[in-house]
Amino acid sequence: MSGIAGIFDADGRPALDSSVRRMLNAMAHRGPDGLFVWSGRGIALGHCLLRTLPEAPTETLPLVEGELVVTADARLDNRDELIDALSPSEKSPSDAALLLAAYRKWGEDCPARLLGDFAFAIWDGRQRALFCARDHLGVKPFFYSSTPAGFWFAAEMKGLLALPDVPGRINEDRIADHLAGLIPDAGQTLYADIKRLPPRHCLTVTAAGQRLREYWRPNPSSPPSADPAEEFRALFESAVQARLRSAGPVGAMLSGGLDSSSISSVGARMNAKEHREAFPTFSLVFDRTPEWSERRFIDAVLASGGFDPQFLDADDFPPFADFDEVVAEQDGLFQANGLAFGRKLYRAAARRGLRVLLDGHGGDEVVSHGYGRLSELARAGRWLALWREAGGIARVHRERPWPVFSGYVGRSGGRVGRVWRRTLGRPQKTENALWRRLVNPAFAARTSLADRHREQRRSDAAATGDERTLHASLLLASRVPSSFEVLDRAAAACGIEPRYPFWDRRLVEFCLSLPSEEKLKDGWSRFILRRAMDGILPPAVQWRQDKLDFGPHIIRGMLKHHRPLIERMLGDNADAIADYVDVPALTAAYKRIAEKAEAADGRDVQAVWRTVVLATWLNRSTATPKKAAA
Numbered sequence: 001m002s003g004i005a006g007i008f009d010a011d012g013r014p015a016l017d018s019s020v021r022r023m024l025n026a027m028a029h030r031g032p033d034g035l036f037v038w039s040g041r042g043i044a045l046g047h048c049l050l051r052t053l054p055e056a057p058t059e060t061l062p063l064v065e066g067e068l069v070v071t072a073d074a075r076l077d078n079r080d081e082l083i084d085a086l087s088p089s090e091k092s093p094s095d096a097a098l099l100l101a102a103y104r105k106w107g108e109d110c111p112a113r114l115l116g117d118f119a120f121a122i123w124d125g126r127q128r129a130l131f132c133a134r135d136h137l138g139v140k141p142f143f144y145s146s147t148p149a150g151f152w153f154a155a156e157m158k159g160l161l162a163l164p165d166v167p168g169r170i171n172e173d174r175i176a177d178h179l180a181g182l183i184p185d186a187g188q189t190l191y192a193d194i195k196r197l198p199p200r201h202c203l204t205v206t207a208a209g210q211r212l213r214e215y216w217r218p219n220p221s222s223p224p225s226a227d228p229a230e231e232f233r234a235l236f237e238s239a240v241q242a243r244l245r246s247a248g249p250v251g252a253m254l255s256g257g258l259d260s261s262s263i264s265s266v267g268a269r270m271n272a273k274e275h276r277e278a279f280p281t282f283s284l285v286f287d288r289t290p291e292w293s294e295r296r297f298i299d300a301v302l303a304s305g306g307f308d309p310q311f312l313d314a315d316d317f318p319p320f321a322d323f324d325e326v327v328a329e330q331d332g333l334f335q336a337n338g339l340a341f342g343r344k345l346y347r348a349a350a351r352r353g354l355r356v357l358l359d360g361h362g363g364d365e366v367v368s369h370g371y372g373r374l375s376e377l378a379r380a381g382r383w384l385a386l387w388r389e390a391g392g393i394a395r396v397h398r399e400r401p402w403p404v405f406s407g408y409v410g411r412s413g414g415r416v417g418r419v420w421r422r423t424l425g426r427p428q429k430t431e432n433a434l435w436r437r438l439v440n441p442a443f444a445a446r447t448s449l450a451d452r453h454r455e456q457r458r459s460d461a462a463a464t465g466d467e468r469t470l471h472a473s474l475l476l477a478s479r480v481p482s483s484f485e486v487l488d489r490a491a492a493a494c495g496i497e498p499r500y501p502f503w504d505r506r507l508v509e510f511c512l513s514l515p516s517e518e519k520l521k522d523g524w525s526r527f528i529l530r531r532a533m534d535g536i537l538p539p540a541v542q543w544r545q546d547k548l549d550f551g552p553h554i555i556r557g558m559l560k561h562h563r564p565l566i567e568r569m570l571g572d573n574a575d576a577i578a579d580y581v582d583v584p585a586l587t588a589a590y591k592r593i594a595e596k597a598e599a600a601d602g603r604d605v606q607a608v609w610r611t612v613v614l615a616t617w618l619n620r621s622t623a624t625p626k627k628a629a630a
Contacts, residue, residue, distance in 0.1 A: 002061070003030030003048030003155035003492070004071045004142075006121050008130045010150075010207035016044035019163055023154050024048055026162035030155060030492045038062040038069055043123050043130065045071040048155070052355050052497050054247045056094035063096045068104065072096050072120035073140050073155060077242035077504070082113075096120075103131065111135075111202050112215045115505055116242070119197075121153060130205040136216050137503050138186070138199030138481030141488050145194050151205050156489060157194055157331040167193040175580055176447040178333040179610055180435030182456055186478040190332045199481050218475055220468070220513035221506075228518050229531035232510065236532060239504035240266045243358055250499075251280030251349055252358035254309070255548065256297030258526065259360030261541045262533050263501050267358060268306035269536070278308035280352060282345045286553065288315040294548045300538040312348055314341060318561035319554045320612060327616045329493050336486045337609045338550045346494035359498045361487065365474045366502040367511050367529045369393075370520025372467025374404075378412035392523020395545050434603045437585050438611070440578070467516035475508060552598040555605055559597060566590060566608060569615045577615050586611055 005023040007016045017039035024035040024046045031048025038045050047061035053075065062071040076082065076095045083093070086101040093101070095116075102110040103122050111118075111133040119140035121132045132153060134142045144153040145166045152160055160166045169192040177184055186198035197203055200216040225231075240263060244250050252264045268279035281302070286293040302309050319340045326339065336342075349357045371393065377386040390405035409420045439449060464470055474480075484500075491498045501507075511519075514528060521527040524543070533542050558566070569576075570590060574583050589604040 002050050002073045003027045003159070004073050004119060004121060005046040005048075005154040005159050006071060006123075006130070006152070007044050008123075008151040008205050009042045012042035013150075014041070016042070019165075020044040020046040022162050023152070023159035027154065027156050027159045029495070032495055034060065036060050036062065038064060038071075040069075040123070040125065042128075043069075045069055045121060045123060047071045050355065050495065050497065051247055053095060053245065055092050056097070057247065059094050059096070061096055063094070063100065065097075065100050067125035068100050069123040069125070070096050070100050070103075070120055072099055072118060074099060074116065074118035074120055075243075075245070075499075076114055076116040076118070078115035081115075085113075108202060108204060108213075109215070117499070117503075119155065128206060131202065132197060132205070133202040133215070134197045134199055136200045136218075136505050137475075137484075137508065139484050139488075139500060139503060141485050142197040143189065143194055144197060144203070146205075146210065147193070151210075153197075156492075157189060157191060158328075160194055161191070161331070167191075169193055172443075173447045173449075173452070175333065175614065176435075176439060176444060176449045177452065178335065178614065179439050179580065180449055180453060181335060181606065181610070182435075182452060183335075183477070183479045183482050186481055196481070196485075218472060218509060218512055221509040222513065228514060228528055229534070232507075232528050233532040233536075235504070235507045235510055236262070236501065236529075237266055237270075239501040239507050240358070241270060242504065243356075243499040243501050244270060246356045248355055249277065249280060249353070250356045250358065251282060251352070251354045253345055253360065254281035254283045254298055254301060254307075255360070256283070256294030256301065256541065257360065257547055258529060258533075258537075258541065258544065259363030259502065261297070261301045261360075261537055262363075262529065263358050263360050264307070265301060265304065265533075265536050268304070272306045278306055280308045280310070280349075280354060282310050282312065282348050282357070284314040284341055284345065285311045286315050287313070289553070289556075292548070292552050297541050297544065300540050303538070310348060310352065312344055314344065314553065316560055317341065317344070317553065317557050319557045319609070320562045320565060323612070323616050324620070326490075327613065327620065330486060330489055332617055333613055334486050335610065335613075336483070337554055337606070339486065339490055341550065341553075342487065343490050343494070346491050346496045346498075349496055350494045355495060356497050356499060357491070359487070359500050360502065361483070361498075362480075362500050362502040363526070363529070365480065366508055367526045368467070368471045368474065368519045369525035370467060370516055370518075370527070371525075372464065372470035373516035373520040374408045375411070375464055375470075376466050376516055378408040378417075379414075381412075381414070381416065383409070388523060389520055392520070392525065392545070395523065398546075434606060437589065437603070438581060438607045440580055440582050443580050467519065468512065471512055471519075475512070551602055551605060554609070555593060555598050555600055558605075558608070559594060562612075566612065569612065573615065576618050577611060580614060581611050 005020055017037045020037050027048055033049040033051050036047045045062040062069050074095050082098050088101050117139035118135045119142040123130055141155050143157050145160050149165050154160050171192040174190045187195050201214050204211045252267055254260050254264045264281050271279045283298050285295050387405050391401040394401040394404050518528045530542055570587050589607045592604050593600040
C-alpha cells in the first residue's frame with residue numbers, strides 16, 4: 001500500500017513541488033515510511049511510502065531513470081515473464097523499475113502486459129507527456145482533476161481537495177444515487193470536478209489535451225483441457241502465492257465463509273511448505289449470539305493446523321462508532337454498512353505488526369453463483385433441471401423454491417412463458433423501491449433520479465440472458481471499483497494493504513470461460529470452487545450453503561448504541577437532511593426497526609444507515625448544502 005500524487009502544468013509553472021507536498025500531507029497516513037517528491041519544469045510527482053514488497057528495500061519513489069520518472073502503487077505478479085522480456089540490468093529489479101522498463105519497450109501498450117494490482121503515473125520528459133494507468137479490475141485507486149490551470153491526480157480525493165486550484169463543488173446527482181443505492185459510472189465521483197480513472201483504462205496528458213483509452217476487456221480463456229476443478233485450484237493457488245510476496249508476514253481475514261476459508265487454508269499450507277511461522281488469521285466472533293455466528297465454521301478451518309488465530313469480539317458492536325472520523329476517511333458518502341467490522345479487523349492486524357492482509361472479497365463476482373444458468377434452462381425448456389437448481393438457490397436465500405422457479409418460467413420466451421404469464425400473471429417485479437420511500441420527491445425530480453434508476457434496471461435486465469453475459473456484467477459493474485476504493489481508504493488509515501486473491505486476472509478470465517453447470521449444479525452455487533477445495537477445506541465449510549448476515553448485528557448495535565444519534569437526526573437536526581430525504585418516511589422506517597428489532601426489513605435498515613452517513617457528511621465543514629451544485 002502506498003499513495004501516489006502529482007501535478008502536470010502545460011505552461012511550465014515552477015514550484016509545483018510545494019503543491020504536491022500539500023497533497024501528500026493530506027494523505028500522510030498512506031506513507032508511514034516517508035513522503036517523497038520529485039519535480040521538473042511543469043511537472044511534479046509525489047509518493048507516500050508503505051514498504052510491503054521485498055525487492056529494493058531501500059528504494060524510494062518517484063523513481064528517476066533518465067527522462068522517465070514513475071510514481072506507482074503497484075504489485076506486479078508476472079515478474080519472471082517481464083524480466084525475461086525486458087532484460088533489466090538488475091537481477092531482482094523493483095516493480096517500479098519493471099514498470100519503467102515496460103513503458104520504455106512497449107509504450108502506452110504496457111498496461112495490457114502487466115499482471116497484478118497497480119495505479120501509476122510515468123512522466124516522459126522526451127514527449128513531455130504524463131502517462132497514467134489503473135489495473136484491469138480497479139483494485140488500486142486513481143482520482144484526478146483537470147482544469148485550464150492544470151492536471152492533478154492522487155490516490156485519494158482528500159489529496160486533491162487539499163489544493164485551492166481544485167474546486168470542491170458537489171455533484172448532487174451522487175447524493176441522490178447514494179440514498180437510492182445506485183453506483184454511478186466508473187468515472188464519476190461525489191465531486192463535480194474530480195473524476196476517477198476507470199479500471200482497465202489509461203490516460204495520456206499533454207499540452208495538447210488528454211486521451212483516455214480502455215486497454216483491456218475480460219476475455220474468456222480457453223476452455224479447460226482437463227478437469228476444470230484441477231485447473232481452478234492451480235490458478236487459485238497461484239493467485240494466493242502471488243499475494244503472499246511481501247517484505248513481512250502476511251495474514252488473512254477468516255470469517256468461516258467459503259471465500260475467506262479457501263484463502264486462509266491455502267495460505268497456511270503455503271506458509272508451512274516454506275517453513276514460515278504459523279499463518280495469522282483475524283476473525284470476528286459473536287459468541288453471545290451463536291444463532292448469528294460463524295464460530296463453528298472458523299473452528300473447523302483452524303482445526304487443520306498451521307494457523308495463528310486472533311478472535312475479535314463483535315457482539316453489540318456499534319456500527320456508527322467514530323463515524324465522523326470514518327466519513328472523513330472515506331472522503332464523503334459510501335454504502336458499505338459493514339465497514340465498521342472491517343476497520344476492526346484492519347486495526348487488529350496492524351497491532352500485530354502486519355502490513356498485508358488477504359481478503360476474500362469478490363469471490364461471489366469472480367466465481368459467480370451461476371444464476372444465469374436458470375435463464376438458460378428456462379429458455380431451453382429444461383423444467384426439471386430448472387426446478388432442481390431453483391431449489392438450491394432458494395435454500396441459500398432462505399426462500400421457497402416455487403417463486404424462484406415460477407419467476408424464471410414466466411420470464412422465459414416461447415409458448416410456455418406466454419401461457420404461464422396468462423395463467424399466473426406476470427412475474428412479480430423485483431424493483432427495489434427504497435428510493436421512492438426515502439428520497440425527497442422534489443430532490444429526486446431535480447436530480448432525475450427516476451431516469452437513472454430506470455436505466456440501471458434496463459442494464460440489469462439486458463445482462464440476464466445467459467450466464468456468461470450476466471457474469472461479465474458483474475465483473476465490469478461500477479460497484480466493483482467503488483467497493484475497492486472504500487476498502488482501500490479504510491485499510492490505508494490503519495497502515496494495511498489489502499490483497500484480493502479472487503481478483504487475479506487469470507482466475508477471472510478462467511471463471512468467465514466456464515460453462516454454467518460448473519458454477520451452478522444440483523443446487524450448489526459456485527460449484528467449481530467447492531470441487532477445487534476438496535481435501536483443503538473441511539466438508540462443513542466446503543459444502544455450506546448459507547452465509548453470515550451482518551444485518552441483525554447492525555440492527556442490534558444501532559438500537560443499543562445509537563438511538564440518541566438517530567433521534568436527533570430525525571428531530572432537532574431534521575432540517576439538515578430535509579432537502580434530500582423524506583423525513584416522515586424515514587421516521588416511519590426507524591419506528592419499524594425499533595418495533596421489529598433484528599427482524600426488521602433490510603430496506604428500512606438501509607434507509608436509516610444511508611441517511612446517517614449523509615447527515616454526518618453534511619455536518620462536516622467541508623461539505624455544506626450551500627456548496628452543492630447540480
